[in-house]
Amino acid sequence: MNRDGLSIEGPVEAFVQPVRAATPDAVEGRFTRVILAVKAHHTLDAVRALAPHLADDGYVVSAQNGLNELVIAEEIGDARTIGCFVNFGADWLAPGRILFGNRAHVAVGELDGRETERVREIHRLLSIFEPKAVLTDNIWGYLWGKLGYGAMLFATALTPASMSDNFASARHFPVFHALGREVMATARARGVSPLGFNGFDPEAFAPGASEEAARASVAAMAEFNRHTAKTHSGVWRDLAVRKRKTEVDAQIAVIAELAHAAGIETPAIARLVDLVHDIEDGRRPQSFDTLDLLLDTCASTTRPAA
Numbered sequence: 001m002n003r004d005g006l007s008i009e010g011p012v013e014a015f016v017q018p019v020r021a022a023t024p025d026a027v028e029g030r031f032t033r034v035i036l037a038v039k040a041h042h043t044l045d046a047v048r049a050l051a052p053h054l055a056d057d058g059y060v061v062s063a064q065n066g067l068n069e070l071v072i073a074e075e076i077g078d079a080r081t082i083g084c085f086v087n088f089g090a091d092w093l094a095p096g097r098i099l100f101g102n103r104a105h106v107a108v109g110e111l112d113g114r115e116t117e118r119v120r121e122i123h124r125l126l127s128i129f130e131p132k133a134v135l136t137d138n139i140w141g142y143l144w145g146k147l148g149y150g151a152m153l154f155a156t157a158l159t160p161a162s163m164s165d166n167f168a169s170a171r172h173f174p175v176f177h178a179l180g181r182e183v184m185a186t187a188r189a190r191g192v193s194p195l196g197f198n199g200f201d202p203e204a205f206a207p208g209a210s211e212e213a214a215r216a217s218v219a220a221m222a223e224f225n226r227h228t229a230k231t232h233s234g235v236w237r238d239l240a241v242r243k244r245k246t247e248v249d250a251q252i253a254v255i256a257e258l259a260h261a262a263g264i265e266t267p268a269i270a271r272l273v274d275l276v277h278d279i280e281d282g283r284r285p286q287s288f289d290t291l292d293l294l295l296d297t298c299a300s301t302t303r304p305a306a
């Protein structure tokens with residue numbers, strides 16, 4: 001990147017941006033604004049490494065999946081943490097080369113919902129990248145919406161197929177239905193009002209919602225993902241391409257812990273976490289047989305009581 005710049009490629013935009021890049025050990029100086037974009041399980045290490053480089057009035061914006069804002073705020077304080085939700089698709093292709101696969105929802109907000117000068121400025125900067133970026137007073141609503149969708153993306157990564165083809169598989173609808181319902185029930189138990197985006201409709205997975213509404217949302221997610229050059233999720237890439245651990249513990253297992261604390265059962269999430277571990281550890285392949293094991297759990301949890 002230092003030699004050639006950062007190359008953004010793909011159907012959305014193509015350009016080369018000159019940048020100054022440094023590995024963590026070579027970073028010098030103190031900064032006011034830090035955008036954190038490491039995988040969720042690296043958040044704590046990264047925050048500890050960057051903290052000495054954060055100005056007294058500096059802050060960290062979490063451009064990640066998961067509830068990383070909780071981890072960051074625990075380490076450096078609520079006042080130095082800003083929430084962010086990103087749903088566009090990007091793949092690392094090679095050093096200095098990134099595929100920008102599609103535009104999608106982006107939102108930013110203070111953790112307590114206030115509209116401060118600094119969050120307005122971050123929103124202005126994000127809008128250069130994504131003109132429809134939202135400045136929100138409910139960032140937790142977006143983060144929990146993404147957790148609902150994210151749990152489904154982890155399920156799609158159990159197979160070799162694209163996100164879209166997974167969502168379009170009518171036989172596997174109970175998987176997406178059960179995962180969405182477990183996550184949305186947990187969000188509500190924590191007093192969060194989850195928000196929707198790009199086909200994901202939180203109301204469709206709320207307690208008491210009709211199966212028809214959930215089917216419409218899953219179909220909308222299949223359609224949305226049909227039009228991206230990033231055909232597979234980051235989770236799938238971690239397993240199939242990068243051959244490394246996924247964010248499943250930091251992003252998904254944590255939902256089961258929060259659900260348990262609220263007295264909510266999460267059999268689908270528990271099974272999903274186990275199956276992802278099985279693939280990470282080489283005990284199972286990415287295959288529809290693996291997804292079918294999750295289907296067995298989900299079909300029994302979503303089947304109406306006799």
Ligand SMILES: NC(=O)C1=CN([C@@H]2O[C@H](COP(=O)(O)OP(=O)(O)OC[C@H]3O[C@@H](n4cnc5c(N)ncnc54)[C@H](OP(=O)(O)O)[C@@H]3O)[C@@H](O)[C@H]2O)C=CC1
Binds near residue numbers: 045064088
């Ligand atoms: N890619 C996408 O389309 C989307 C991603 N997200 C979320 O965004 C976050 C980032 O994802 P993504 O960009 O795809 O991930 P990548 O793995 O491509 O990038 C993460 C980078 O963080 C680096 N890193 C790891 N630990 C540290 C550390 N302690 N200090 C400094 N750098 C570190 C990694 O280096 P190295 O490779 O050397 O380990 C890697 O370059 C994740 O939470 C993901 O779920 C959200 C929406 C879409």
Ligand SMILES: CC(C)(CO)C(=O)C(=O)O
Binds near residue numbers: 234
């Ligand atoms: C699929 C995507 C880009 C969201 O649409 C994502 O969040 C991921 O790859 O983890």
